[in-house]
Amino acid sequence: MNTHLLTGMIFLPLLGAILQATSPSARTSRWMALGASAASALLGGLLLGQVSPGEAGPQLVDRLPWIGSYAIHYELAVDGTSVLLLLLISAVFPVLVASEWERSSGARGLHALLLILQGSLIGAACAQDLFLLFFFWSLSSLPIFFLVGVWGAEHKEQAAFRSLVTNTLGNTLLFAAFVLIYYSREPHTFLIREIVSAGGMPETTISLAGLEVQAANLAFVLVCAGLALRAPVWPVHGWFYRVSEEAPASVFVAVGAVTVPVAVMIFGRLANQLFPAVMDAGANWVAGAGLVNLLVGSVAILSQRRISGLVAYLCVAQLGLCLIGLGSQDASAMVGVIFQQLGAGLALAVLGLLMGGLATRAGIFEVLGGAGGLSRTAPAAAVVMGLAIGAFVGAPGMSGFVGQSLIAMGGYARAPAVLVAIGISSLLIAYSLFGVFRRLFLGEPQTADRPSSGELTARERIYLIPLVALIVILGFYPKPFLDWVRPTAASLVSRPSAQDAASPAPEPGQESPPSASPSPAAAPES
């Protein structure tokens, strides 16, 4: 069914960005920005209502031929990998726009860039055509660069430059991979469904400096490298750390809580759909990279003096956890990864905005900055912080519990040692985060040098409460969310048997049937 809801979700923020920038009144401009973001989120809510939980293939497809000369299509769809990301983007971006409500200078530019980022990330999450995916994904790096470079703190230019270099390089590598995929198949196509229906990227070889290289292997490596540069994968995570230090809280949240999950989702989808054989062979490498990230992130958190750095490494550790899930090639782990994107994204958004508020209002930047006893002067902030930490450490009843458990289960099935690493990492993260909570919120209040109590403002309560509520709902009643994800996750990691592989591929131009829904037995019930 072609509802154009996805198109609306993408273009409403883009339209809002233009309209609010040209509005004569600053107040009207803010409302227009918030309205555009919220309207997109509302469409997202409507769209979620139409997603069928039992379906593994793309749904609510929006299809339009775009550039026929190069077989480029404007094709968007939602499936189990993107449905929770749409929920995350819809929940977080209106909050980010609202969090920048009182910015006095350059609010229109900042809001416009946030809206462009929102639209482009939705497009990247739902694109079913590789060129369209690249189109939206690389578009999303432009706002990040300017948001950091123009509205950042003292060393914003260095941070922006680092993000520019890594993101540009990442986009280039991804583009190279897509060009390679496009030309490796006759007739050339960017459509993911057509490549999938042919069993992924064909086994062709290309000659590079006299060496015969498998095109699929090369494209897979390019996709991995391209997305690793955009997501803060160790050891190319330096730019992300600088962004966490210099960017405004809202911008860091947009990058860490939303852009990184989108990168992980793109990787999970492309790796399993376009390069199933290569992914099978390289799964251990992916899981190994995840393990390194998880341990590096968890250990680095212990040594962070600044709160921003702590949140950044928390993100690195979460990314590691998700990579372990992807590398385990297990259906339950895949479900866990997708679920964890939403849960950790929401928790990071809450934590990031809260910390941003504390830094702006109470001047608290350091973990050991002489703050303490905030729970007495700012009880609401303490409760929200406690819940966000609970989500991160995987406390029962919080979103993190479900996601982390599923990933650990899947990881155990592949390599039991993974469970030990996840356990150690969880302990380290819990120790660090509760330590921070203790230093900031417990003990005697130290208000001498503090400009304010750090308590949540009325506006903050309004926009943080829905996020916190969602974290709790996800923890207590994850079933409807898991039902959306499970069929797609299972189909991603299931590989066709030899008999299936031998069956003829559909004729070019013929509509490929949607991916078969796996049997309920194949998809684990949580």
Place this chain on the structure above:
Amino acid sequence: MGELGLLLPEVYLAATVIGLVLGESAHHGERVRLVLPTALLGIGGALIQTILMYRHEAALLFGGALSLDAFGLYFKLLFLLLAAISVSAVCLSDEIERSIRAEFCALILAGTVALMLAAGASNLFVAAMALQSAGVVGSLLSGFGRQKPAASEAGIKWLAPIAFSGACLLFAATTLYLRTGTADLAELHHLLLSASPPGKLGILIFATIFMGLAIPMMVFPGNFWAIDVVQGAPSIAGVFLSAGVRAAGFAVASRIWFALFAQPALEPGKWLPLGGWDWTQWLAVSAGLTLAVPALLSIRQKNAKRLLSCVAIVEGGFLLLGLLVLEELGLAAILFSLLVGTVSSLGALYVLSLSTVRLGSAEVSDLRGALRGRPWESVSMVCFSASWLGLPPFASSVARLALLGAAVRREWYALAGLGLFAMTLTAIATGRLLLGLLVTGPAGARADMEGEDDRGRKVFLLALLLPLVLSTFLAEPLLRWASLSLRFIFW
């Protein structure tokens, strides 16, 4: 009228040049000046005439000297677009003093006539002379501007290579004429198909033609002049050279190379090198160096105009990729890229010129914060630059895909890799420039620049931005138009 009637667009423009010169002579010093309306009227008339030319069948005019075909008409429309934007930019910028704007616009239009003749040239001598004329006009345009010494130097630096280019082309044309008795491209094509020139002579002719065209095309080894000239010349003159003369160079190169050095392959829409040697290897080396060297140089540039000239040269490397694959798709991609690139480059250099004139410097360090508090110029500069670099969401990204894809199809993987490398480096260098323009500079707030508001400039910027954005959605019809414009190739 006869054949002259088919040259009405050029005649219109020539009449406008005369009108501008006479008007300026008669009314010099008046406060109300009609330079822009007069020029736009002439360009508009020429534009309508050019569109009407599509009614005619393809034909050879003046004994085969000029060709009236879809390929030439595409370029003529491109040059008219360039002329319209250029004269508007001249009149809406303070870079060119008011007292000499009429002369500057007249020169732009005169140069456009030469470019249009080059686009339609189907004779080697005519092509060489038309390119020479455009080059001389470009030299005069480069000599204009406030910073006289730098501008004069730019004019001379451009004149010397263009003279060498002309000499090379005339040498090749004369050699071929003496050997075959004709300089007409269609006749030469048929003659060479039956008996291509012997190896060494063929290589000599190719080398001299390549040298002659490398300079206007701004590709290696004829691109060393470009950075200095674009830096010293007024911005609009820089665009005229980097977009206009280069486009004419590619138009002439497409005609000459496909006529003299290629033969149709069995597969439709593809060609093969003529004779016993593969000259596309030469072009591949040239394209690789045109992509890599300026991209590396762009990172080190401290002058904004020099940096953007590096971007322009890299673009030339991409265009060469489209030419060396000898495919219809590659040629169509060149035409499409030239169209989008012309608007982008002119827009970027125009916005930059507004800042350089205000601050009296084009050094990146002096330009810090120059666009702060200027949302129109900021957004425009970001969009024009992104489009020029071939980044989404602009149609130029499709053009880059087409050009890189052309290299991948021919299995020139190293060249495609160099292209991506060049794209990355130029994007990083330009991003750093943009960041510098947008953040507050070390000298603090630029209070002297606040509050300037010019509705004309905003409308002009919007008029450039809108088609750029629309071209993203209309990429397919534009590409199809470019493909249809390649009919000239069916001799």
